[in-house]
Structure formats: C-alpha cells, structure tokens
Amino acid sequence: MSISAKIIESVPNFSEGRDIEKIERIVQPFRGREGVKLLDYQRDEDHNRCVVTVVGAPEPLKAAVLESMEAAIAAIDMRTHKGQHPRMGAVDVVPFIPVRGISTAEAVEIAREFGRFVGALGVPVYYYEDAATRPERTRLPDIRKGQYEALEAKLKDPAWIPDEGPATFNPKSGATVTGARFPLIAFNVNLRATDVPIADRIARAVRHINGGYRFVRAIGLALEDQGLVQVSLNLTNYTQTPIHRVLETIRSEAARYGVSIAGTELVGPVPLGAFEEVVRYYLRVHNFRMDQIIETALL
Amino acid sequence: MSISAKIIESVPNFSEGRDIEKIERIVQPFRGREGVKLLDYQRDEDHNRCVVTVVGAPEPLKAAVLESMEAAIAAIDMRTHKGQHPRMGAVDVVPFIPVRGISTAEAVEIAREFGRFVGALGVPVYYYEDAATRPERTRLPDIRKGQYEALEAKLKDPAWIPDEGPATFNPKSGATVTGARFPLIAFNVNLRATDVPIADRIARAVRHINGGYRFVRAIGLALEDQGLVQVSLNLTNYTQTPIHRVLETIRSEAARYGVSIAGTELVGPVPLGAFEEVVRYYLRVHNFRMDQIIETALL
Numbered sequence: 001m002s003i004s005a006k007i008i009e010s011v012p013n014f015s016e017g018r019d020i021e022k023i024e025r026i027v028q029p030f031r032g033r034e035g036v037k038l039l040d041y042q043r044d045e046d047h048n049r050c051v052v053t054v055v056g057a058p059e060p061l062k063a064a065v066l067e068s069m070e071a072a073i074a075a076i077d078m079r080t081h082k083g084q085h086p087r088m089g090a091v092d093v094v095p096f097i098p099v100r101g102i103s104t105a106e107a108v109e110i111a112r113e114f115g116r117f118v119g120a121l122g123v124p125v126y127y128y129e130d131a132a133t134r135p136e137r138t139r140l141p142d143i144r145k146g147q148y149e150a151l152e153a154k155l156k157d158p159a160w161i162p163d164e165g166p167a168t169f170n171p172k173s174g175a176t177v178t179g180a181r182f183p184l185i186a187f188n189v190n191l192r193a194t195d196v197p198i199a200d201r202i203a204r205a206v207r208h209i210n211g212g213y214r215f216v217r218a219i220g221l222a223l224e225d226q227g228l229v230q231v232s233l234n235l236t237n238y239t240q241t242p243i244h245r246v247l248e249t250i251r252s253e254a255a256r257y258g259v260s261i262a263g264t265e266l267v268g269p270v271p272l273g274a275f276e277e278v279v280r281y282y283l284r285v286h287n288f289r290m291d292q293i294i295e296t297a298l299l
Numbered sequence: 300m301s302i303s304a305k306i307i308e309s310v311p312n313f314s315e316g317r318d319i320e321k322i323e324r325i326v327q328p329f330r331g332r333e334g335v336k337l338l339d340y341q342r343d344e345d346h347n348r349c350v351v352t353v354v355g356a357p358e359p360l361k362a363a364v365l366e367s368m369e370a371a372i373a374a375i376d377m378r379t380h381k382g383q384h385p386r387m388g389a390v391d392v393v394p395f396i397p398v399r400g401i402s403t404a405e406a407v408e409i410a411r412e413f414g415r416f417v418g419a420l421g422v423p424v425y426y427y428e429d430a431a432t433r434p435e436r437t438r439l440p441d442i443r444k445g446q447y448e449a450l451e452a453k454l455k456d457p458a459w460i461p462d463e464g465p466a467t468f469n470p471k472s473g474a475t476v477t478g479a480r481f482p483l484i485a486f487n488v489n490l491r492a493t494d495v496p497i498a499d500r501i502a503r504a505v506r507h508i509n510g511g512y513r514f515v516r517a518i519g520l521a522l523e524d525q526g527l528v529q530v531s532l533n534l535t536n537y538t539q540t541p542i543h544r545v546l547e548t549i550r551s552e553a554a555r556y557g558v559s560i561a562g563t564e565l566v567g568p569v570p571l572g573a574f575e576e577v578v579r580y581y582l583r584v585h586n587f588r589m590d591q592i593i594e595t596a597l598l
Contacts, residue, residue: 007594037596037597039593055593055596055597056597099593099594100593100594183593189583244581247582247583263583263584263585264582264583264584264585265584265586266582266584266587266591268591270591270592270593271592271593271594272571272592272594272595275592278577278578278582283543283563283565283577285565286562287564288565292568292569293569293570293574294306294354294398294399294482294568294569294570294571295306295398295399295570295594295595296594297336297354297568298306298336298354298355
C-alpha cells in the first residue's frame with residue numbers, strides 16, 4: 001500500500017497476433033511485477049496484432065515496457081508479417097497515457113526516454129501526439145501511411161528522418177511510433193428516437209469539428225436492435241471538456257426534438273479523475289476533493 | 300501495487316488526550332506498516348481522548364490495532380482519568396468499518412476476533428452496532444451509560460455480563476466496546492433561504508425517524524454568516540439509501556417553498572463505492588461498474 005501516487009498507462013501494440021508462445025514472451029514482463037498491473041491484452045489473428053493495456057507507477061511500468069519491447073524485437077520478423085491492421089514495425093505503437101498525478105509533459109518525457117532506448121537498439125522511432133516534434137507527425141495514420149512496405153523509401157526522404165535511431169531501414173523490426181496522449185473516454189448516449197438524422201445533428205452540435213466542444217469527437221448512428229439511436233462520443237480531454245457538460249448539452253439539444261435519453265454507456269477503462277467534475281456538478285458539492293475518497297489515500 | 304482488494308477502516312478511540320509521549324506510543328503501530336495507512340489522528344485535551352482513523356487490508360490492520368491497543372492498555376490508567384467526553388475504558392471504543400470488498404459479516408468477524416483478544420488480556424468487552432449480541436447493546440451510549448465510574452457495579456448486573464473477557468472490574472483498563480458499522484457519510488445541503496423552519500421541514504421529510512429514508516439522520520440549522528440555511532445529514536448506509544436519492548428529494552421538497560440549492564458539502568472521508576450510484580444515476584450509465592475505473596484495478 002506504499003504506492004506511488006503517480007500512475008501512468010501504456011497500450012503497446014505488437015505485430016504478432018497468431019503465435020501464442022511469442023505473445024506470451026512479449027506479455028510476460030507485465031506479469032507479477034511490483035508496481036505494474038496488466039489490465040488486458042487482446043490478440044487478433046486477422047489483424048495479426050496484439051494490444052496490451054497496462055498501468056503502473058512510472059519507473060516499473062517503463063522497465064516492463066522496455067523488457068516487453070526487447071522480447072518483441074527478438075521474436076517478431078516483419079519480413080514475414082501479414083495482417084489486416086495497418087502497421088509499420090514489430091513494436092508498432094506505444095502510447096503513454098497519464099492516469100493520475102502525471103502531467104502531459106511528464107508523460108512526454110517518459111515516451112522520449114522509451115524512444116531513445118528503442119532508437120539505441122537500431123530501430124527508427126517517430127514521436128506522435130503530445131510528443132510530436134512536427135505538426136505533420138501528430139497523427140498516427142499520417143506517420144504510418146504506406147505502412148512497413150513503404151518504410152525503406154520513406155526513411156530516405158528528409159521529411160521523414162526519424163526522431164530517434166538510425167535513418168536506415170531495419171527490415172526485421174521496421175519502425176516504432178511512441179508518444180503521449182490524454183486518456184480517451186468512450187461515451188455513448190442512447191436516445192429514444194429512431195431517426196438517425198436527429199442523432200447526427202446532436203453529434204454535430206457537440207463535436208469540435210462542427211463548432212462544438214474542443215475535446216469531443218462524435219457521430220450519430222442507429223441501434224436497430226434496440227429501436228434507438230446513439231450519439232457515440234470520444235472525449236479526448238475530460239479535464240477541459242468534462243463528461244457532464246457534454247451530456248447536459250446532448251440532453252438539451254435532444255429536447256428540441258422531444259427526444260429523451262434512454263441511457264448511456266461508458267466503454268472500457270475510465271480514470272477516476274474523470275468523475276471528479278461529475279460528482280461536483282451533480283451533487284453540487286463545489287469544494288469536493290478527490291483525496292476525500294478513502295481509496296485514493298491508499299494510492 | 301499488489302494490494303488486497305479488501306479494505307477496512309478502524310477508528311479506535313483512546314482515553315488519553317494530553318500526554319503526547321503516550322499518544323505517540325499508541326499511534327506508532329499504525330506508522331510505516333505495509334498494508335496500513337494512518338489517515339488521521341486527533342487528540343483533545345479537554346476530552347482527554349485521542350481518535351485515530353486508519354485504513355488497510357484486514358490482516359495488517361487488525362495486527363496494527365491489536366498492537367496499538369496493547370500499548371494503550373499499558374500506558375493508560377483509568378483510575379486517574381478525567382475528561383469531558385463519555386468513556387468507559389482505556390481503549391474505549393474500536394469500530395471496524397467496511398470500505399471496499401468487505402461484507403458487514405466479515406467486519407463483524409474482525410471485530411469479534413479483536414474482542415476475543417482484548418478479553419483474553421483481562422478486559423471486559425461489549426459488542427455494539429452490527430456486532431451486538433443483544434438489541435439493548437446496539438447503541439454505544441446505552442452500553443456506556445454511567446461511564447467508567449459505574450462499571451464496577453454494572454459488571455455485577457447479569458444484564459451486563461460482558462461479551463468477552465472477565466465479568467470482573469479491571470480498574471486500570473475499564474472496559475472496551477468494539478463492533479462493526481457501515482461507513483457514515485456526512486452530507487450537508489445548503490439552501491437559498493434564511494428561515495430555519497424550511498430546513499427543518501425538509502430534514503423531517505427525508506429522515507427515518509419522521510417517516511423518511513431508512514438510513515438518514517438529519518437536522519435543519521441556520522448558516523448565519525452565509526445567509527443560508529442547511530439540512531445537515533448523516534447517511535448511515537449509502538448502498539441502501541444512496542446520496543443522489545436524498546439530494547433529489549431535498550431538491551424537490553425545497554422547490555415547494557421556491558427554495559433552491561446553493562451548494563452541498565461532503566465532510567471528511569467517503570468510500571469510493573458511495574459514488575457508484577451517483578455516477579450511474581446522473582450520467583444515466585445504467586451498466587457502469589466500479590472496476591472500469593482504472594485506479595480501482597490497482598487496489
């Protein structure tokens with residue numbers, strides 16, 4: 001219970017989804033390690049890819065990710081890799097995500113330490129999202145365009161000199177993308193209506209691209225089985241665009257059409273911090289502090 | 300981070316509030332102990348009493364409480380104890396409170412283990428609250444009536460045979476009360492009104508004694524400095540009477556008088572579990588599970 005108050009998450013993506021023995025070697029460093037907790041790992045045979053979700057204190061987590069990465073570099077040969085998911089390297093992408101007591105700047109520094117280590121092993125490394133060194137390297141799909149197969153030519157292009165490691169093609173390992181990003185909350189709001197255009201108009205009202213909240217991506221879609229429509233949202237920064245504000249705007253926009261909220265869904269893991277504003281707003285408890293929660297005293 | 304998923308709280312009350320050296324000996328067992336966290340301790344010279352708040356995994360917490368209790372039994376002599384707060388023994392009362400992953404039955408068993416240990420040291424022990432062996436021993440004030448000074452006579456009364464330990468007076472240590480109770484949430488709702496009778500009527504609408512919710516105690520009072528009135532509540536079982544339901548009833552009763560909620564206060568520590576229904580209700584996320592919160596995966 002003498003735990004670091006700092007918690008960081010990492011979601012490394014490895015280009016191996018079929019050979020269970022290799023995957024076990026890659027995942028092993030996350031098991032039974034003091035200060036690290038393996039939350040989930042999913043392998044997909046069609047994608048030929050394995051996605052690990054792990055949280056922990058920064059130092060042990062970083063050590064575990066490095067060890068796992070070395071196992072993946074040894075085990076995976078990109079020359080023979082086929083799969084449906086876009087990929088550029090054996091250790092394809094390794095985001096670091098602040099969960100508790102970690103600033104974006106700290107998460108970026110952790111990603112850079114990881115990047116320097118991977119680069120020193122002879123693998124070209126690109127930084128993305130909050131760790132990006134140029135605007136055109138912010139988005140993963142932009143960096144990964146053309147995938148592994150285009151990498152040899154790409155590395156000869158001065159615009160694509162890697163951020164760490166050699167500017168020469170490593171046929172066995174490809175390249176690795178790493179960086180830091182804020183935790184994303186997948187939040188769906190189900191509406192008592194069957195016309196998708198209503199969900200669509202509400203999605204447009206709240207999403208950034210159409211003038212809505214800065215840290216919201218949203219689409220409208222039908223839930224045909226349930227006879228409902230859904231506004232499906234990604235909240236990309238819950239401190240600046242909090243959950244309750246988006247929900248209340250959806251409620252108010254839906255009311256224009258006489259539509260009410262049937263229910264909502266929070267998909268996957270959510271940092272405790274995302275509920276701080278929810279509790280404050282709905283319980284009207286203006287001075288509430290997270291350290292009043294007994295469990296957080298133990299973290 | 301290899302923490303027990305079970306967390307229990309204890310709030311031992313010791314009859315020593317003046318001799319700092321003795322208090323340090325009593326509190327020492329809660330410091331620097333793996334699996335135990337000292338949240339708070341308060342000594343009061345007028346009360347001549349020290350109240351410790353400690354949380355942890357059941358086994359190490361129990362061990363720490365026992366060790367602290369032995370230090371208190373050695374250090375405190377009730378024959379010379381004077382103070383304003385009612386008390387019956389050196390280790391006066393030791394509640395165990397389930398915080399996470401612990402049932403009331405388990406908390407009762409932990410209190411009973413503690414009680415047997417204290418009894419074996421020659422101190423009469425009474426079980427109270429959820430650990431009570433008879434209805435008339437449920438409430439602490441009923442057991443403690445007459446205090447230390449009445450204890451010698453009380454122990455001769457067959458109605459007050461102790462639950463553990465000898466039925467003979469131990470002049471140095473008095474008697475100890477222990478048991479289990481649900482965590483209590485201190486919740487205040489401030490109203491934009493200056494007439495206390497409105498706060499009083501709302502308090503009566505929600506509190507158990509007047510026909511309100513089963514696990515609510517409440518009073519109305521004035522916040523003169525702020526020009527507001529307050530409904531001051533104790534929620535004694537948040538799983539059966541959840542915070543949001545009480546707040547929404549207060550909101551609706553206040554609306555009868557055209558009164559709105561200015562804000563609320565959560566006083567002191569609150570278990571994370573108390574917010575599960577708050578999040579579900581206000582975000583309308585019917586299927587939300589606490590294990591979706593990343594931090595709880597580490598507990």
